Amino acid sequence: xxxLDTNILVYAHRAENKFYPAASGLVxxxxxxxxxxxxxxxxxxxxxxxxxxxxxxxxxSPKEAALAQIAAWLASPGLVLLHEGxxxxxxxxxxxxxxxxxxxxxxxxxxxxxxxxxxxxELWSAxxxxxxxxxxxxxxxxxx
Numbered sequence: 777x778x779x780l781d782t783n784i785l786v787y788a789h790r791a792e793n794k795f796y797p798a799a800s801g802l803v804x805x806x807x808x809x810x811x812x813x814x815x816x817x818x819x820x821x822x823x824x825x826x827x828x829x830x831x832x833x834x835x836x837s838p839k840e841a842a843l844a845q846i847a848a849w850l851a852s853p854g855l856v857l858l859h860e861g862x863x864x865x866x867x868x869x870x871x872x873x874x875x876x877x878x879x880x881x882x883x884x885x886x887x888x889x890x891x892x893x894x895x896x897x898e899l900w901s902a903x904x905x906x907x908x909x910x911x912x913x914x915x916x917x918x919x920x
Contacts, residue, residue, distance in 0.1 A: 778806065779814035779858065779891050781901030782822040787918070789827055789837065789845050795902075795918045802900070802917055807852040816858040816890045818883065820846060858890040867893055875908035888912045 780803065787799035806813040824846065827837040837845075849855060871877065871885040888909040891899050898913045899906060906914040 777812045777814050777896050779896040779899045781899060781903060782819040783902045784900050785819060785823045786826050798918050807849060809854060812854045812856050814856040814858050814896055816887050818886060858894045861893060864889060871909055881905060
């Protein structure tokens with residue numbers, strides 16, 4: 777199963793971004809495909825916070841557009857939403873210790889732990905910080 781990080785979701789939503797054509801095509805194929813694909817719940821939350829943020833975008837996505845985008849993804853029959861289970865803290869703690877995680881990088885450790893716990897084969901992300909977690913295969917599908 778492939779999981780998507782927040783940045784891929786943002787690129788697939790914001791048409792002014794240079795990665796929009798590639799990202800929107802990739803996400804559309806996953807959403808309309810027959811195979812299971814995943815988004816961590818924390819990335820859904822972060823997506824909404826990013827695309828509606830006036831500090832990030834001079835013209836942020838309207839609330840209705842961001843919510844409609846999320847609803848479209850949630851309607852995909854193959855989507856698996858990744859959430860914390862009973863052993864989440866133990867795995868997250870391992871990732872924090874092994875990756876020497878401090879401060880806001882805990883968000884990446886949380887995503888990595890969720891992916892590993894749910895058997896994600898590959899996380900698609902443009903964030904190289906995920907390389908701290910060798911238990912997870914991470915690929916940026918937007919570059920050759």
